[in-house]
Amino acid sequence: MKTRAEKINIITLGCAKNTVDSEALYSQLLTNDFTLTESLDDADIAIINTCGFIDAAKKQSVDTILSTVERKNQGQLSKVFVMGCLVERYKKDLAKEIPEVDNFFGTNDLPNILKSLGAEYKYDLVGERALSTPHYYSYIKISEGCDNPCSFCAIPLMRGKHVSKPIEQIMDEVMRLAEKGVKELIVIGQDTTYYGLDLYGERKLASLLTSLASVKELEWIRLMYAYPAKFPYDILQSFAENQKICRYIDMPIQHAADNVLKSMRRGITRKSTEKLISTIREKVPTIALRTSLIVGYPNETESDVEELVQFIKEIKFDRLGVFTYSQEDDTTAFNLDDPIPAEEKERRKEYIMEIQREISLEQNESRIGMKTKAVIERMEDDNYVGRTEWDAPDIDNEVFISPSNADPLIIGSIVPITITDATEYDLYAELG
DSSP: OOOOOOOOEEOOOHHHHHHHHHHHHHHHHHHTTOOEEGGGGGGEEEEEOOSSSSSHHHHHHHHHHHHHHHHHHHTSSSSEEEHHHHHHHHHHHHHHOTTSSSOOOOTTTTHHHHTTHHHTOGGGTOOOOOSSSTTTEEEEEOOOOOOOOEEEEEEHHHHOOOOOHHHHHHHHHHHHHHHHTEEEEEEEEGGGTTTTTTHHHHHHHHHHHHHTOOTTTOOOEEEEOSSTTTTTTHHHOOOHHHHTEEEEEOOOOOOOHHHHHHTTSSSHHHHHHHHHHHHHHHHHOOOEEEEEEOOOTOOOOHHHHHHHHHHHHHHSSEEEEEEEEETTTTTTTTOOOOOHHHHHHHHHHHHHHHHHHHHHHHHTTTTTEEEEHHHHHEEETEEEEEEEOOOOTTTSOOOEEEOOSSSOOOTTTEEEEEEEEESSEEEEEEOO
């Protein structure tokens, strides 16, 4: 079949879940003989996959739409389509305010996107993706949506209720990824620890992790977005039994002050969180814990901030990120208003991140002398640069590895290293 003349550029904003959605669209377009281009300058059609999580993400999405529409107005593009979470929430408003967009699509509207392009939705390609990540790692989305009632979060409004993918479907997708050369699999979902409850009547994340570890081509399996309330402790046994599962868990706790946690509707207390973290570290001693926090929540006091800081100093997370509270329409926290000024939210964020810099340095220095493995990602100033199993791509530390006299390392290979030095956010190592 002759390749279509029009070239398409997909712009993906937001989280890894959007990355997976764009990759599925990418695969469908290629099978329909479209030409995909990574450069907007070379494109005839732009498709923007938006994020609507917090104010900053919404602003980025709107700004991207406006700048892309301007290209269309100048004759540089023939069509602009917009999809994803922002559209799911604000489709009518967007269509009214930016009529130059040719069409808007929600989060589960892939067949209609293809129809608008005159393409056919290929049902036999469900689970097939054209990777936008480097060839050696990929995300695997094990579920869609969320059932947690967090007061500040609009994700259920955009992504719907939690729906687990059957293990068989996930494994089929993983085998396809393994055939493409993927060595590191990053497990994602809005709440990965809920996995299976809707489908099997019980949480099945441990079984899934064990199944993933059986794929011989995979070397690393990384767990993200583990919700702390009702944490399935049986997954810790999976860690103990399978060295392929990275000693790493991303577990957003959001806060530590009980009154804030209660208002956030997180379903957990500070004491329970401390017990959970203690158990994880006891069962998986070398594990690196990443978390994310929210500061500036409407009922957060200065005392709550100090309690959060004290908690952070006691727990010593290996990796930590901080968001400022964003008031979201139709969430249960919306009626609490947004009384804390943006400048104060930023001050609290920087205060916590300054504390974390010291902790991060301490945690990194504690690993000096340890033997581990690193995935090689690039060369920089005659050093190899990669990541250890304690670090996820884009958000965590890098490790700088001194070259040796041996044969050059292959990008994407996972090699043994010894940590020799550390700074706040980087590790240094030598081969072996």
